[in-house]
Amino acid sequence: MIRLKEEEFTDIVKYMRQEYGINLEKKRVLIECRMTRVLERYGLDSFSGYLDMLHRDRSGEMAGEMVNRLTTNYTYFYREPDHFDRLQDAILPDLLEHVPSGVLDIWCAGCSTGEECYTLSMVLKEYRRSRNDACRARILATDISGEALEKAKKGVYPVKELEGLPPEWRRRYCGKTDGRTFGVEEDLKTCVRFQRRNLMEPARASEKFHIILCRNVMIYFDKSSRERLITTLEDALDKGGYLLIGHAELLTAKETRLEPVYPAVYRKKRE
Template sequence: MFEISDKEFRRVAHFIKVNYGIHLNNEKKILVVGRLGQVMQRLNINNFSDYLDYIIADKSGEAAKTFINQMTTNHTFFMREADHFNYFRDTVLSSLLPRVRDKDLRVWSAGCSSGEEPYTLAILIDEYLGSARIGWDTQLLATDISEKVLNRAKKGIYSSEAVALLPKRWRHSYFKRHADNHYEVSNKIKKEVVFRRFNLMESFPFKKKFHVIFCRNVMIYFDADTKMNLIRKFYDSLEPGGYLFIGHSETINREDTRFKYVMPAVYRKE
């Protein structure tokens, strides 16, 4: 069993805060040891200082990818916080689509985890447009910092329990039965989602602004300053009238943002 000194923990916490925005308080010591200890054991590294030195010295970036893969929590499920999806379908699409130029709808699922959120959004868009989708570019962007979880998302394979609560028509139209009682997202929907690894702490490289950004249950890992800086970047990356969805456990101080509050965890750029 590995042990981490106070000095080593402060160094790990500083590294993950500076590079990934994640805030670790002292209560996370056990989590750090549990998640990184197995990696250190495989590498035959005996202490956390040497492990951080190893990450920093690795110019390929693979060691850093392994580090963040271990340190991030990727828990999600289909129709999580379902009222958001209902609002997206019933209100957002109907208000946005008539104003979208060149039939180019731009939606970003930031912190997409294993893919349930962006696939759900792609299905909702496809259902909403129906036969009228000809000529529309509705391909959406899905990003996450964890390459491991992105690889799982790209496969689009989920257990029968995971899709059990989805409408029966969705399971019939947008999924296909897979081996071992699993379901795979149809190629039609897979083509509508572009998965990319992206660190939200980096400068946003996007040439065009988005109409909708989903970033739910990601900012709970950030301190107040990091969260507000990210919210400002989201605001600047949205078209006027665009929507930001955050997690229900997250809040935005209305005095510190230009976003207009719409409903719990939903904000709009005016």
């Protein structure tokens, strides 16, 4: 394994924080483990040589490769089920009462390999089934890791991942399996659009979302990046819209103008 010298470690930590908000201050060994093979592929035996190349690379390819290696993409289907139940019981009915077009815009920010946005797609289908409702949605699913997004677009997962889903959902939405892997139903994909996007960018004025899921992303950020992210998410929410964060990511009244409505769920005032 190629070891990091102190100034090389500081340089990588600074770069990842400035560019992507990710705090790697306590991840020295993780960086060494995950990056050694990348350095070897470039024929390098030190991080200094790699960092010189990275800072000179204008294509963005080396940065993209480092992000693929250093982000934590851990996710699974139906993670934090409380949110998906709450969506069906309270959030969707409330929004559909107030959104005249009946079309909901949803942003899955930090979608990783796609399990979260496909679970959401299943929830929307279940909602339509149970209520005979015409609820329609457009889901924008974004992440900074190009590699995670490629997996998400394919929508093919190890069969072990099926275990997290209710059995009838497996039957309805997880069709094709070759014994080792399964693919999510094509129908689940039609309302999802994937895009590589850095959450350190400000919100786009042309976009407003009725629901934003940004779960288990800000736990990896430092304080100032987290504040920046919260502002972006608030700006991107439509009036009356809901923000869902990870259950381990409490927002304080000081940090947000949004009102807490359920555990790890916040709403923007409608007025």
